[in-house]
Amino acid sequence: MAQNCNLGIRGKVIHLENNEPIESAYIWINEVERGEITDQDGNFVIRNLCPGNYTIKIQFLGHKEILDTISLNSNSFNKTYRMEEESLDLVGVEIHGHRDAVQTTTALTALYGDELLAARGENLGESLKRIAGVTTFSTGNTISKPVIHGMHSNRIMILNNGIRLEGQQWGAEHAPEIDPFLADEITVVKGAETVRYGPEAMGGVILVNPAPLATKKSRKTELNLLGGTNSKMGNISITHSGGSGKINGLGYRVQASAKRAGNVKSPDYYQDNTGMSELNFSGALGYSSTKLGVETYYSFFNTSIGILRDAHTGNLSDLEEIIQNGRPFTNADFTYEINNPKQVVSHHLAKLKSHYHLSENWKLNAQYGFQLNLREEYDRRRGDLNDKPSLDLKLYTNTFDLFVDHTHRNEFSGTWGVNLIQQANSNVPGTGVTPLIPNYDMVNVGFYLMEKYSKGPLEVEAGLRYDLRNVQTARFIQNELQEADLNYQNFSAFIGGLFQINPRLSFSSNLGSAWRPPNVNELFSQGLHHGAAAVEIGDSELNSEKSFKWVNEFEYDHNNLHLEVTGYANQINNYIYLNPTGETVVSLRGTFNVYEYLQANAFFYGFDFAGSYEFTEKISAYAKGSIIRAKNTDENNYFPFIPSDRMDWGFAYDFDSGNGKMNKVTLSNILVAQQTREPDFDIAPAPPAYALFNLAYQKQVQVHSNKLNLGIQVQNVFNTSYKEYMNRFRYFTDDMGRNILLKINYQF
Amino acid sequence: MFNSKKNLVYTMALLALSFTACESDDPVIENDGEVITDVILNFQELDATGNLVGAVTTFSASDPQGIEVGATPTIDDVTLTKGKTYQLNIEVRNSIENEDITEEILEEADEHQFFFLGTAFVGSPVLTYQYDDLSGELIGVQGIVTVAASPGFNTANMRIVLRHDLDKNFPGATNPSFENFVQAGGESDLDITFPLILN
Numbered sequence A: 001m002a003q004n005c006n007l008g009i010r011g012k013v014i015h016l017e018n019n020e021p022i023e024s025a026y027i028w029i030n031e032v033e034r035g036e037i038t039d040q041d042g043n044f045v046i047r048n049l050c051p052g053n054y055t056i057k058i059q060f061l062g063h064k065e066i067l068d069t070i071s072l073n074s075n076s077f078n079k080t081y082r083m084e085e086e087s088l089d090l091v092g093v094e095i096h097g098h099r100d101a102v103q104t105t106t107a108l109t110a111l112y113g114d115e116l117l118a119a120r121g122e123n124l125g126e127s128l129k130r131i132a133g134v135t136t137f138s139t140g141n142t143i144s145k146p147v148i149h150g151m152h153s154n155r156i157m158i159l160n161n162g163i164r165l166e167g168q169q170w171g172a173e174h175a176p177e178i179d180p181f182l183a184d185e186i187t188v189v190k191g192a193e194t195v196r197y198g199p200e201a202m203g204g205v206i207l208v209n210p211a212p213l214a215t216k217k218s219r220k221t222e223l224n225l226l227g228g229t230n231s232k233m234g235n236i237s238i239t240h241s242g243g244s245g246k247i248n249g250l251g252y253r254v255q256a257s258a259k260r261a262g263n264v265k266s267p268d269y270y271q272d273n274t275g276m277s278e279l280n281f282s283g284a285l286g287y288s289s290t291k292l293g294v295e296t297y298y299s300f301f302n303t304s305i306g307i308l309r310d311a312h313t314g315n316l317s318d319l320e321e322i323i324q325n326g327r328p329f330t331n332a333d334f335t336y337e338i339n340n341p342k343q344v345v346s347h348h349l350a351k352l353k354s355h356y357h358l359s360e361n362w363k364l365n366a367q368y369g370f371q372l373n374l375r376e377e378y379d380r381r382r383g384d385l386n387d388k389p390s391l392d393l394k395l396y397t398n399t400f401d402l403f404v405d406h407t408h409r410n411e412f413s414g415t416w417g418v419n420l421i422q423q424a425n426s427n428v429p430g431t432g433v434t435p436l437i438p439n440y441d442m443v444n445v446g447f448y449l450m451e452k453y454s455k456g457p458l459e460v461e462a463g464l465r466y467d468l469r470n471v472q473t474a475r476f477i478q479n480e481l482q483e484a485d486l487n488y489q490n491f492s493a494f495i496g497g498l499f500q501i502n503p504r505l506s507f508s509s510n511l512g513s514a515w516r517p518p519n520v521n522e523l524f525s526q527g528l529h530h531g532a533a534a535v536e537i538g539d540s541e542l543n544s545e546k547s548f549k550w551v552n553e554f555e556y557d558h559n560n561l562h563l564e565v566t567g568y569a570n571q572i573n574n575y576i577y578l579n580p581t582g583e584t585v586v587s588l589r590g591t592f593n594v595y596e597y598l599q600a601n602a603f604f605y606g607f608d609f610a611g612s613y614e615f616t617e618k619i620s621a622y623a624k625g626s627i628i629r630a631k632n633t634d635e636n637n638y639f640p641f642i643p644s645d646r647m648d649w650g651f652a653y654d655f656d657s658g659n660g661k662m663n664k665v666t667l668s669n670i671l672v673a674q675q676t677r678e679p680d681f682d683i684a685p686a687p688p689a690y691a692l693f694n695l696a697y698q699k700q701v702q703v704h705s706n707k708l709n710l711g712i713q714v715q716n717v718f719n720t721s722y723k724e725y726m727n728r729f730r731y732f733t734d735d736m737g738r739n740i741l742l743k744i745n746y747q748f
Numbered sequence B: 001m002f003n004s005k006k007n008l009v010y011t012m013a014l015l016a017l018s019f020t021a022c023e024s025d026d027p028v029i030e031n032d033g034e035v036i037t038d039v040i041l042n043f044q045e046l047d048a049t050g051n052l053v054g055a056v057t058t059f060s061a062s063d064p065q066g067i068e069v070g071a072t073p074t075i076d077d078v079t080l081t082k083g084k085t086y087q088l089n090i091e092v093r094n095s096i097e098n099e100d101i102t103e104e105i106l107e108e109a110d111e112h113q114f115f116f117l118g119t120a121f122v123g124s125p126v127l128t129y130q131y132d133d134l135s136g137e138l139i140g141v142q143g144i145v146t147v148a149a150s151p152g153f154n155t156a157n158m159r160i161v162l163r164h165d166l167d168k169n170f171p172g173a174t175n176p177s178f179e180n181f182v183q184a185g186g187e188s189d190l191d192i193t194f195p196l197i198l199n
Helices: A111-117 A124-127 A314-325 A383-387 A520-524 B002-016 B100-107
Strands: A007-015 A026-029 A034-038 A043-049 A054-060 A066-072 A078-083 A108-112 A134-139 A143-147 A156-160 A184-187 A204-209 A218-228 A233-243 A250-261 A276-288 A292-304 A340-359 A363-376 A392-405 A412-427 A439-455 A458-477 A482-504 A505-516 A527-531 A534-537 A545-558 A561-587 A590-614 A619-632 A646-654 A665-670 A690-703 A708-715 A739-747 B038-046 B052-062 B078-080 B085-094 B114-116 B127-131 B142-147 B157-163 B187-198
Touching: A007 A026, A007 A054, A026 A043, A034 A043, A034 A292, A066 A078, A108 A111, A111 A690, A111 A708, A111 A739, A124 A134, A124 A143, A124 A204, A143 A156, A314 A590, A314 B187, A383 A412, A439 A534, A458 A520, A458 B078, A482 A520, A534 A561, A590 B187, B038 B078, B038 B187, B052 B078, B052 B187, B085 B100
Parallel strands: A007 A078, A156 A204, A534 A590, B078 B187
Antiparallel strands: A007 A043, A026 A034, A026 A054, A054 A066, A108 A184, A134 A143, A184 A204, A218 A233, A218 A739, A233 A250, A250 A276, A276 A292, A292 A340, A340 A363, A363 A392, A392 A412, A412 A439, A439 A458, A458 A482, A482 A505, A505 A545, A527 A534, A545 A561, A561 A590, A590 A619, A619 A646, A646 A665, A665 A690, A690 A708, A708 A739, B038 B052, B038 B085, B085 B142, B114 B157, B127 B142, B157 B187
């Protein structure tokens, strides 16, 4: 009888020290004299083997060769190989992929390469909309906050190069202070990651990571030039990075970007005072040897954002009039000028990070981050007050992390650490307004440990964390000093696993608990919110939110088909939300609705999908979408601002496939349903469903040894008037009309 | 090897030291400079030749705490006599800061305008208003109010709205009782309804 010779050896090659996949590692099977190269995820398959014993040789530049003798008798062979770096004294070999990406069994999706290139020029929130399950909570067309599985602001976390971004993210109109141009890759983790990252990482985590610093002599410059017809947007970014030829392992990077845009045009009119300007800068310097790695990093973000003039209403009747009108009363022209109301925000972030290899298996890491966030918000005011901000906040944050990693070949790996966050928030005096939130000092200490066990196709991980937080606040309200001293503490834990069912299909599941202490605005808000004609009242007795999120993901990859499906359920106890009391405040200024912060149990669930299929070498299609359900299970009603069902699908035609150069046109269609699950009270009903069409062309040209990427995008091709439920300015205006963008990227 | 370990310890110690805590500033009392706490209507009779006669009659609306939950403003009843013509001067004050906001309104005359509405001024009006500001601009800090000689009813609502940042050239905005004032843009700084009694 003929032997069954259609067995395969499957495997994954990763860095021993940080579990990053190794692309292009060379696999050689001595017995059959056949070889294979790992793909970008570190995976390889060698097919059509007969049962028997084989010797697998794995080689990768700068790493110790692995020789593994195996006995193959079924088709389920699958093994993870961890490659250890060789010391530097090997002539000419200097590879230190010291990139600490997330190692998690939770569903995650990353934006990089061509997709990130297509997203250039968009703010962080808009860029991330390209990931299924991520939407935005926005305030007009210039302020957008990412929403992961229906959660945003303080319920998700954003890491700027490993440091948790600490701005005033409680505010619905406070966009994350980060320049997407500094990123080489943006990763979204869709699970509860409180254990790894600390309180508040309840709905998910966004990692904005620059490219790793060079460790050998090199020079690289990347220039981006972008322009858009709508709002006459211009955007430039330049990144220069390199490695020292004199000192082995010394690398640097400098990056800067500038952006200017004027009034946004809805199909039928300009939105008055919606221009913006942005100026950002970052720099990094690092040194890496076999034992020691040190990195310093600084980033500066600075923006001025005009707020739609008509969104600043005087009282409830003003608000009702404009909602009824369906569009702004102001007939504006195009201008780049930014007047009040506006926001002027700057953010400094400095980081010092070091790691030291204690032994082959143990690594010690220390990271310190300093952040200063300055936020000024200007309203339309009388007289000299117009030149003064109504809200002027100064927030200092220090973060300190100390942790050890251990990696034992093919078995256990883990992280044990301590994390310290210290924060000081001050209202800068002279605003002429009683501060919306008090001055406060916050200290949070967390201890955590995580362990992962990997064997063949299975990875299992679990972690535990304990946090303690103290918040001290002080504020004068009508000449009376109000102080509070609040303490919170919590245990959180997670367990997760990843199973490679077969080479085409993998399954991951993660159950994590998370918590979030109430934010100062939820505790102490007291004041008028002009955009909502509302008086918002905090409650200092609020408890911490506690949640359990269960995320499951199937990933299927075979021939021309790629499919990812993520399903999740998130139970949140003591979910804090802003509830209309039904009461109004009457003043000389007019009438206002009164909102108060309440707590209830909430249940969120839903699924995301993303798939692509290649019909031929030239024609391909993709589809992605998300469905979220969120309910107040105490009151049996719905929360406001939960994204409605949506999907994005399209076709692409590749003009010259096969040569690896992009030359592709994509037609896509975005379908967004009406949010029919509305809260009991909203000042305006949810806007109707809409469909948008986008067209994009992307081409890569080789100019000697340099790369030139050209992109032309037409967004909202048919100039459709629409309103998005998740945009707070849907009360006042239509969304952005047609926008034609030209994007040039040159790498030399 | 040993040295670099030692160096690392020093680096850690240095890091720990540099982790010096920043503290928040002590809070300061912030005076709400923008709040309007008092609106005073000064009526003085005008005779047939347009001369001021008699004493000034004052009616006011006050809200000493500004916008605050649970506190409602105190608003006087406005009592006027049928058939008479009055000069109306509006005074706007911030009693917390002891500030006269009327001056600011006059300084920014191009951005401010009072509108006179409610059943007293629109529909079958019992009162008519005419801008008579000293600068000649249409502001409404000073104006002339004429009470109908035989009004259809003896009580009405007198709604006074102060708009800020409006387009004063908007068609219709020259009318002091322009019902669609919101269409001229801007926002309401004041929106008070005084009960009106006619004798």
